[in-house]
Amino acid sequence: MRAFAYQTILVSSLALARSEARGDDHHGACKAFPGTPTWPPEETWTKFNQSTGGKLIKPGAPPGAVCHPGQPTFDADQCAIVTAAWGTYDFHASNPVSNMWQQFNNDTCLVNPDYPCSGEGYPAYVVNATTAKDVRLSLEFARKHNIRAVVKSSGHDFQGRSQAPGALSIWVHHMQSYKTQEVFKPTGCNFTIDAPAVTVGGGSEVGPIVDKLAEINQTIVGGTSRSVSVGGYLSGGGHSILGPRYGLGADSVLEVEVVTPTGDIVTANECQNEDLFWAMRGGGGSTFGVMTSVTIATHPTPKLVAGIIGILSLDISAPWVWDMIGYIASQLPYLMSKEVSGYAFFSGNLTGPDGNNGTASFAGMGGEYMILDTQDINDMQAIWDPIIAHVNKTWPDALVAIDVNPYPSFKAWFDLWYDKDTTGYDQYVGSRLLDKKALTSLDSVALGQVFKKTKGSAYLVAGKGVQNAKPRGGSISVSPSWRKAVVHAVNGHAFLPLNATARAEALAIVDDRTEPLRQLAPDMGAYVNENNPSEPDWQHTFWGENYERLLQIKRAVDPEDVLWCHPCVGNERWEQKGYRLCRVDENYTTQARQRYFMGV
Ligand SMILES: Cc1cc2nc3c(=O)[nH]c(=O)nc-3n(C[C@H](O)[C@H](O)[C@H](O)COP(=O)(O)OP(=O)(O)OC[C@H]3O[C@@H](n4cnc5c(N)ncnc54)[C@H](O)[C@@H]3O)c2cc1C
CATH class of the missing domain: 3.30.43 (Uridine Diphospho-n-acetylenolpyruvylglucosamine Reductase; domain 2)
Structure with missing residues (x-):
């Protein structure tokens, strides 16, 4: 008996010593953490x-x-x-x-x-x-x-x-570099892509890229914030006000340099490392490797007309407000067919200028809209005329305000309209991609009630350009819902810091606001970059039927789960417990030790 006990202790301590050297932790198989024995000295x-x-x-x-x-x-x-x-x-x-x-x-x-x-x-x-x-x-x-x-x-x-x-x-913030090329030959391909491109470092931000490309009358498909970087933006898919013309940001990617979790520096494009190329365009950031540079097709900078359009009620308690909003939402597919892009904000209480240097409250739709290839503001008016005529006839007390202007280039617009909101606080966002069916299957009154519950906005950033995109290699790994989407509907909720109840409530509120959109579009998905970590069935909501292929690629490029985040492809084997990241399988250590001694 004693001898057996002694052997068991010896084997256990040997196992522990070896597992510690390998980086396991005797509290369970957790990643090393400051202050624990496995943390490097x-x-x-x-x-x-x-x-x-x-x-x-x-x-x-x-x-x-x-x-x-x-x-x-x-x-x-x-x-x-x-x-x-x-x-x-x-x-x-x-x-x-x-x-x-x-x-x-x-x-x-x-x-x-x-x-x-x-x-x-x-x-x-x-x-x-x-x-x-x-x-x-x-x-x-x-x-x-x-x-x-x-x-x-x-x-x-x-x-x-x-x-x-x-x-x-x-x-990777300081990996910011810009090199433009009139044509681009992907590494290892025996052909040249006869279109201009820009190669940028993996931390490059949208604002400086737009600035650089403006010097040669080109632009990229980029987000509205100057400081959003290509690393997260493109690896999540990347929507843009130029998307309804040119597709998602990731649709324009021609080649990526990636450091894989196993430490290989590889170039991925349609001719080599094709799986990685596919995964890096939509499969999510910090999952398949670190993007150290990316080559993106650029597009001629468009002339455009853009500005604010509001269809509002001065009486925020008017009973027809949400019926009118429902009607406007039902017209988003029409606006898409006219190649209008932008951001529609639906609210029962918007604040805006009152015309006398003050502010006033409104209810209804206020949005930023854009059309390309024109300098004539009447073109925008003409597109909206049928909607406005219906509104005036049905809700005669509604106020219509159109303030749009011509811009000679995308940069001229971007310099004025890039995102200048504030940050540094706590908030969660929720979202859902909506297709034409979702926006037209209910009557306006019922659709208005959906948007009343979501208290959110609808971004016209998909449409024809995204639906008909022709990415290199045939496809990218974003949710296939993007290819049917008309709008990306977004909501958010800010909450008090250091308050676990407020945090849980915020997630519940965002979930409550998103649920009517899920019911409205049950066969659609959501955009991974603008969502929250509690989205149910996130694997398929963010990637749909692409998830299983992405998972295989993750296992191939990162067998040891060096990169882990949530919600990220293949993260199921680990969970964050407090501040520690630990194997989900409580028995991992025991099993791993058994495998170790069995030589498996
Ligand atoms: C104000 C604001 C405006 C936005 N506007 C838009 C918009 O118009 N369109 C849109 O599609 N999205 C928009 N977003 C969402 C945006 O796409 C995401 O927040 C995105 O994750 C930001 O990427 P990042 O690299 O700038 O940020 P980070 O927070 O640094 O990174 C995001 C994710 O990407 C990973 N990552 C970053 N760099 C690399 C890299 N080089 N290689 C591998 N992984 C990397 C990170 O690890 C993380 O997983 C906006 C967000 C904000 C806050």
Whole structure:
């Protein structure tokens, strides 16, 4: 008996020693975490830093710490500067550890000194990666030491996929470069694509790309925020106000350079690494590898007419408001057929100018709309005339306001209209792609009630350009629903920080607002980049029938799950428990040890 017990102890401790060396943790198979036995010692980090040429950053204190007495970086002057910048996208994009939506760092260090501050919700180390080699070294280090790796570019992500506690963050923000070409020959192909293209670094942001391309009268399919980067935008699909003409952002991708989780630096296009090429265009960020550069087809910058159109009630309690909104929503397929793009906001209480330098409340639809290849504002008016005629006849008290202008180029419009909203707080968003059937199968009254419940907006960013897109290699991996979509309907809810009840309620509210859209379009899906981590059946909602192929590719390129995020393809084997990332299978350690001793 005693001998047996002794053997068991010996075998167990041997197993533990070996599993620790491999990076497992004796509390269960978790990724290494600061302060646990498997976390690499300081000397190992020092050597790693040397291998990157000094690009490793140990954050010390998060950016909000300057406002917290007792924190090492406390500085009242800096606090004033950081507080003023906290609501801007640029501040969080250019900070190595910060992110836009604060619940994803668990609100662990907001600028308000009344709140607690620690670095708990932030990465432990950051590599300021500027080359593919830096990325490779980082991924290899994370794999070798079983450390959670995360990729941050701008930190815009609504799903929190670019933030992770105790992780090694690969910060690609400084991978910004731009090279235009009149024609493009994909690596390894025996043909040339006879169209202009731009090759940009994996952290390049939409604003500077639009600026550079304007110099040669070209533009890209990009988002409305200047600081959204190609890394997350294109790997999620990427919608645009130019989408109804040119397709999704990812439809214009010609080639990608990727560092795979196994550390290979590969070029993926329609002639080589085709599976990876397909997955990197829609399969989601930080899943299949790190995009270190991408070549995108550019498009001649269009002349355009754009501006605000409002169809409103001055009486926000008028009983017909939502019937009218339902009617306008039912006309979105018509607007799509006329190649109108833009963003329609439906609300029972919008604030806008009252015409006397003040503001007033309205109910109804206020939106930003665009048509291309014209400088004649009457063209926009003519498209809207039938809708306005119906509104005037049916709801004579409705107020119609059209304020559209000609713009000589996309940049001329973008410079005025890019997204200048604020960030730095807590919010979740929900969304659903809606097809023509969804928008026309109900009568206007019933459709109005759907939008009343969703309290959201409908982005006219799909339409013909997305439906008829011809991406290189035949297809990309976004949800097939995009190819039927007319609009991307979005809602959101902000909530108080450091309040678990408010956080749970916010998710429930967003879910409640999205549910009527799911019922309206049960056979459609949703856009992964503008959604929340609690979306039910996220695998198929975000990727539909493409999920199974994406999963196979994930398993092939990342057999050890070096890259993990949620909701991301193939993440099912791990879950975040508190701040730790652990194997889902509680028995993993036991099984792994058994396999280890059995030589499997
Ligand atoms: C203000 C605002 C406006 C927006 N406008 C639009 C819009 O018009 N159209 C649209 O489609 N979306 C829009 N979005 C959503 C946007 O597409 C997503 O937030 C997207 O994830 C941002 O990508 P990022 O690289 O800038 O952000 P990050 O948060 O840094 O990254 C997002 C995801 O991509 C990964 N990632 C980043 N870089 C790389 C890389 N080089 N290689 C591999 N993975 C990488 C990250 O790990 C993370 O998983 C908007 C978001 C905001 C906040």
